[in-house]
Amino acid sequence: xxxxxxxxxxxxxxxxxxxxxxxxxxxxxxxxxxxxxxxxxxxxxxxxxxxxxxxxxxxxxxxxxxxxxxxxxxxxxxxxxxxxxxxxxxxxxxxxxxxxxxxxxxxxxxxxxxxxxxxxxxxxxxxxxxxxxxxxxxxxxxxxxxxxxx
Amino acid sequence: xxxxxxxxxxxxxxxxxxxxxxxxxxxxxxxxxxxxxxxxxxxxxxxxxxxxxxxxxxxxxxxxxxxxxxxxxxxxxxxxxxxxxxxxxxxxxxxxxxxxxxxxxxxxxxxxxxxxxxxxxxxxxxxxxxxxxxxxxxxxxxxxxxxxxxxxxxxxxxxxxxxxxxxxxxxxxxxxxxxxxxxxxxxxxxxxxxxxxxxxxxxxxxxxxxxxxxxxxxxxxxxxxxxxxxxxxxxxxxxxxxxxxxxxxxxxxxxxxxxxxxxxxxxxxxxxxxxxxxxxxxxxxxxxxxxxxxxxxxxxxxxxxxxxxxxxxxxxxxxxxxxxxxxxxxxxxxxxxxxxxxxxxxxxxxxxxxxxxxxxxxxxxxxxxxxxxxxxxxxxxxxxxxxxxxxxxxxxxxxxxxxxxxxxxxxxxxxxxxxxxxxxxxxxxxxxxxxxxxxxxxxxxxxxxxxxxxxxxxxxxxxxxxxxxxxxxxxxxxxxxxxxxxxxxxxxxxxxxxxxxxxxxxxxxxxxxxx
Numbered sequence: 189x190x191x192x193x194x195x196x197x198x199x200x201x202x203x204x205x206x207x208x209x210x211x212x213x214x215x216x217x218x219x220x221x222x223x224x225x226x227x228x229x230x231x232x233x234x235x236x237x238x239x240x241x242x243x244x245x246x247x248x249x250x251x252x253x254x255x256x257x258x259x260x261x262x263x264x265x266x267x268x269x270x271x272x273x274x275x276x277x278x279x280x281x282x283x284x285x286x287x288x289x290x291x292x293x294x295x296x297x298x299x300x301x302x303x304x305x306x307x308x309x310x311x312x313x314x315x316x317x318x319x320x321x322x323x324x325x326x327x328x329x330x331x332x333x334x335x336x337x338x
Numbered sequence: 339x340x341x342x343x344x345x346x347x348x349x350x351x352x353x354x355x356x357x358x359x360x361x362x363x364x365x366x367x368x369x370x371x372x373x374x375x376x377x378x379x380x381x382x383x384x385x386x387x388x389x390x391x392x393x394x395x396x397x398x399x400x401x402x403x404x405x406x407x408x409x410x411x412x413x414x415x416x417x418x419x420x421x422x423x424x425x426x427x428x429x430x431x432x433x434x435x436x437x438x439x440x441x442x443x444x445x446x447x448x449x450x451x452x453x454x455x456x457x458x459x460x461x462x463x464x465x466x467x468x469x470x471x472x473x474x475x476x477x478x479x480x481x482x483x484x485x486x487x488x489x490x491x492x493x494x495x496x497x498x499x500x501x502x503x504x505x506x507x508x509x510x511x512x513x514x515x516x517x518x519x520x521x522x523x524x525x526x527x528x529x530x531x532x533x534x535x536x537x538x539x540x541x542x543x544x545x546x547x548x549x550x551x552x553x554x555x556x557x558x559x560x561x562x563x564x565x566x567x568x569x570x571x572x573x574x575x576x577x578x579x580x581x582x583x584x585x586x587x588x589x590x591x592x593x594x595x596x597x598x599x600x601x602x603x604x605x606x607x608x609x610x611x612x613x614x615x616x617x618x619x620x621x622x623x624x625x626x627x628x629x630x631x632x633x634x635x636x637x638x639x640x641x642x643x644x645x646x647x648x649x650x651x652x653x654x655x656x657x658x659x660x661x662x663x664x665x666x667x668x669x670x671x672x673x674x675x676x677x678x679x680x681x682x683x684x685x686x687x688x689x690x691x692x693x694x695x696x697x698x699x700x701x702x703x704x705x706x707x708x709x710x711x712x713x714x715x716x717x718x719x720x721x722x723x724x725x726x727x728x729x730x731x732x733x734x735x736x737x738x739x740x741x742x743x744x745x746x747x748x749x750x751x752x753x754x755x756x757x758x759x760x761x762x763x764x765x766x767x768x769x770x771x772x773x774x775x776x777x778x779x780x781x782x783x784x785x786x787x788x789x790x791x792x793x794x795x796x797x798x799x800x801x802x803x804x805x806x807x808x809x810x811x812x813x814x815x816x817x818x819x820x821x822x823x824x825x826x827x828x829x830x831x832x833x834x835x836x837x838x839x840x841x842x843x844x845x846x847x848x849x850x851x852x853x
Contacts (some may be wrong), residue, residue: 190772193768194457197509197513197547200513200516201516204516207530207531213526213528215524216526216527216850217432219468220525220794220798221793221794221797221798222523223523223526223527223528223530224513226519226579226790226793226794227516227519227530227697230512230515230516230519231661233508233512233514234509234512234513234516237508237509237512238509240505241505241506241509244505245486249409249826258562259562259563259564260562260563260564260566260567261417261562263561263562263564263566264558264561264562264767267558267561267735267736267739268558270736271554271743271760271763272760273738274739274740274743275743275753275756275757278743278747278753278756279753283744283747287744290736290740291736291737292738293388294732294736295732298566298732298733298736299732299733300734301422305733306564309710309733309737313737314740317740317741317744318423318560320721321744325389325392325748326392326749327389327391327392328747328748329747330744330747330753330756335549338779
């Protein structure tokens with residue numbers, strides 16, 4: 189996993205550098221430093237440092253005593269998955285209903301066998317957020333396809 | 339006398355009823371942010387920043403600053419009662435704080451940490467009051483070359499403090515710089531890395547990235563470490579009626595510790611990149627060497643709690659000096675504060691205090707009041723915070739995720755920014771997991787555009803010659819300062835680590851938390 193992360197950064201660095209060298213001018217028409225000056229330097233340094241870090245990573249001694257998958261990786265994937273589903277549902281059913289459902293489902297998995305507690309949190313937290321954001325701060329909350337009746 | 343007139347003017351701004359309300363809310367939120375493990379002041383500031391957009395800028399910055407230094411107070415409560423630092427700057431407080439609680443002295447430990455935090459915070463603000471105008475005066479002749487070098491100094495010191503993972507720190511900073519170049523180039527009007535998207539013309543906004551990295555990224559990392567599986571059953575008990583207050587010996591033994599910790603913390607805090615974590619660990623180490631009972635350290639010695647507490651609060655005040663007078667944020671939290679200033683159209687730097695006296699002195703004056711409010715909150719609202727500690731992380735985490743999401747959306751009603759925040763959260767998790775530095779990325783994102791603008795102006799002035807950096811007194815001064823700091827900072831880090839070696843478990847916690 190670690191090396192994949194480096195490969196992703198390397199790919200991003202190469203693409204960033206490519207655009208800097210091909211699409212962005214080093215100097216302006218008047219001879220001043222152009223929009224490509226800074227990105228070119230950053231892009232080259234990004235690629236150099238990623239390769240340097242990767243070469244250290246690929247040495248056999250680097251892998252000794254280190255495990256890529258450890259801790260509670262499954263739980264992290266679970267909460268990330270719930271998070272993504274929550275964000276995608278915001279535009280469909282609206283901020284407050286999506287929050288109620290997200291909290292109830294997530295808590296049902298993380299905080300098992302406490303139905304009443306989970307239900308109360310899933311209702312009271314969105315209610316408090318609605319009052320704070322919508323009524324007190326006049327801040328926007330995502331609206332779904334059907335707006336809230338209140 | 340000007341100093342007192344300025345401070346008086348600042349006090350008259352800070353003491354308005356609405357600003358006092360904001361200050362109290364900030365102090366309270368800061369305490370709560372400090373209490374929640376894996377949720378530092380940078381995350382708290384980033385998440386609360388959108389909420390402040392409807393407020394008057396002075397009140398908003400007072401509130402954000404109170405969250406920043408309030409977190410230092412709150413983080414210690416869990417260090418003492420749960421042996422879990424609320425945030426990295428309170429790691430050293432577990433060394434003697436928790437053993438004190440185990441000995442049945444949780445009450446005196448809680449009161450003494452509040453007093454130490456108040457002393458450190460107040461000494462820090464007094465020193466800001468005295469020194470900030472002098473710093474501003476020295477930096478008044480700075481031009482683009484000096485601004486570029488200052489941005490570089492801020493980055494370099496942070497990267498040096500990352501230690502053996504410095505290459506990954508540089509890479510993190512470069513990613514931040516790269517993100518900072520997205521959008522329209524202000525000098526030529528040419529689009530950079532927008533790929534035809536109208537959403538990216540204005541650049542990548544700081545807030546979704548900061549919320550993602552420090553809010554969601556830290557939350558995922560806390561899950562990875564299994565924080566959601568820790569219950570609240572191991573909270574140390576204390577009795578508010580019997581043996582709650584410190585005895586005379588506690589006060590007498592620690593009176594000089596308070597002063598030493600505060601001054602050392604402030605000095606370390608002023609140095610960009612050093613931060614409150616190193617300050618508290620250094621203060622602990624120094625105090626042990628000063629003590630007549632060094633063998634008692636780690637077993638419940640009050641001075642071992644008071645020194646790091648005074649130091650981390652003084653350091654958080656000290657970090658305001660480079661921020662206000664030079665425009666350099668030395669840490670992730672102060673980078674978020676700098677972003678807040680920039681969002682309100684104010685650019686901290688040498689002229690900031692003379693051009694915005696009401697704002698600057700209002701903020702400084704509010705820090706005196708904020709520390710008083712936090713002292714009272716710390717002593718008299720402990721039962722409330724203990725109730726918050728009892729809420730398991732598995733319940734808090736989904737609520738934090740919701741606040742991060744809706745807070746990001748509220749900034750500009752854009753789902754794109756929510757997607758960006760989630761992506762930053764996932765990237766932030768892997769960065770923490772693999773030893774990268776989210777703080778360096780955020781600093782790069784904030785300082786990158788400023789550094790690019792300054793460098794282009796500098797090279798235009800010098801007609802492309804880099805020798806200009808060696809022809810100006812200000813530039814030479816900054817280069818020398820940078821060189822000295824690059825030598826001194828690793829030594830400071832080593833002293834801090836040696837202090838941490840006392841408690842191996844908690845040190846790995848400090849290293850986990852990063853700089």
